[in-house]
Amino acid sequence: MNEVNFVQASNLKEKPDVSKIGFGTHFTDHMFEMTYTEDKGWHNPQIIPFSDITISPANATIHYGQAIFEGMKAFRQGDKVVIFRPLDHLNRLNNSARILDIPQVDVELVHTALKKLIEIEKAWVPAQRGQSLYIRPFIYADDGFLGVSVGKSYKLYIILSPVAAYYSHGFSPVKIMVEDTYVRATQGGLGEAKTPANYAASLHAGLVAHKKGYDQTLWLDGVERKYIEEVGSMNILFKINGEIVTPELDGSILSGITRRTVLQVAKEWGYPVSERRISIDEVKDAYKNGTLEEVFGSGTAAVISPVGVLGYKGEDMVINDGKIGPFAQKMFDYVTGVQCGAEKDIHNFTEVVAEV
Incomplete structure (x- = not known):
């Protein structure tokens, strides 16, 4: 294994007051960097001072978009710092790399480097519940070549950013608009990869939704515009007649780590859980007959995001009288409790990476 070198910032x-800053606006003193070339593979892993990146104007990623990223969080638990499901995130990074034809990384090496980086920057981890240190690994093609081809050289970085609680005004339901005009992804495409292209594809529809008074967009499948897929920044789940239902992983939506957590815990709590195709018409019918009990999103940023209004074709479905549903509240309390140490972590979701 390559040794991870450390260059101390001068x-x-x-450190900012985390309660007064926006998401991803401040960054720690150091970052991790590693390089890939065809002759050496991944090499020169090092932790260096945080600084701007210098690239060629002909950089392949700028022109052709061969890039991937991840998002995870570190939390303070008394005198310990933990990361929530780090290996799941790093393995998902490799799955995205597979889809984008980016060379696989040594998960053990990157995991070791991440722990060393957090150890160095542990003073940046906020102490208040709901606050965290956001972790952003990313890889991009570094070739300076204007030709449409798979890259031959790459850079991997991990940067860190202290962030406040996602809900600055409290844990409250959001308004989501079902998008039936624009398409984010299709099977056989990039949908299940965490790649910038998927987020770029969602921007315009998001602006349209905001102009109509909604917070986010809920995507339908790109072929029939009928089956529910995911929200722009999170997976979507429904509680219908006591059952937790979520779209199956068919290659066009992201395999969310929080989604995985919710489904596992819900089963253990005794709820029937179904991963399957679910149409917007089924959701409308459940709303009309009174069996649509809750709608909520899941993701790293918000953990659980209850949906109070679901808009489709000019009509709003008001879920649970626009209030937080009991299941969403219970799951939010449980997962955030595990993250901050208030709940016992019987699943080993968190990994201790530093002592404060």
Whole structure:
């Protein structure tokens, strides 16, 4: 295994008041960097001072978009710092790499480097419940070549950003618009990869939804515009007649780590759980006959995001009287409790990476 070298920053930054900053606006003193070339593979893993990246104007990623990323969080638990499901995230990074034809990384090496980086930057991990240190690994093709081809050189970075609780005004339901005009992804495409292209494809529809008074967009399948897929920044789940239902992983939606957590825990709590195709018409029918009990999203940023209004073709479905559903509340309390140490972690979801 390559040794992870460390270059100390000469000047350390003043740490911000996390409660007063936006998401991803401040970054720690150091970052992880590793390089890939055809002759050496992945090499030169090092932790270096946080700084701007210099690239060629002909950089392949700028022109052709061969890039992937991940998002995870570190939390303070008293005198310990933990990361929530880090290996699941790093293995998903490799799955995205497979789809984008990016060379696989040594998960053990990157895992070791991540722990070393958190150890160095542990003072940046906020102490208040709901606050965390956001972890952003990303890989991009580094070739300076204007030709449409798979890259031959790559860079991997991990940067860290202290973030406040996702819900600045409290844990409250959001309004989501079902999108039936624009398409984000299709089977056989990039849908299940965590790649910038998927987020770029969602921007315009998101702006349209905002102009209509909604917070986010709920995507339908790209072929029939009938089956529910995911929200722009999270997976979607429904509680219908006591059952937790979520779209199956068919290659066009992201395999969410929080989604995985919710389904596992829901089964253990005794709820019937179904991963299957679910149409917007089925959801409308459940709403009309009173069996649509809750709708909520799941993701790293918000953990659980209850949906109070679901808009489709100009009509709004008001879910659970626009209030947080009991299941969503219970799951939010449980997962955030595990993350902050208030709940016992019987599943080993969290990994201790530093002592404060």
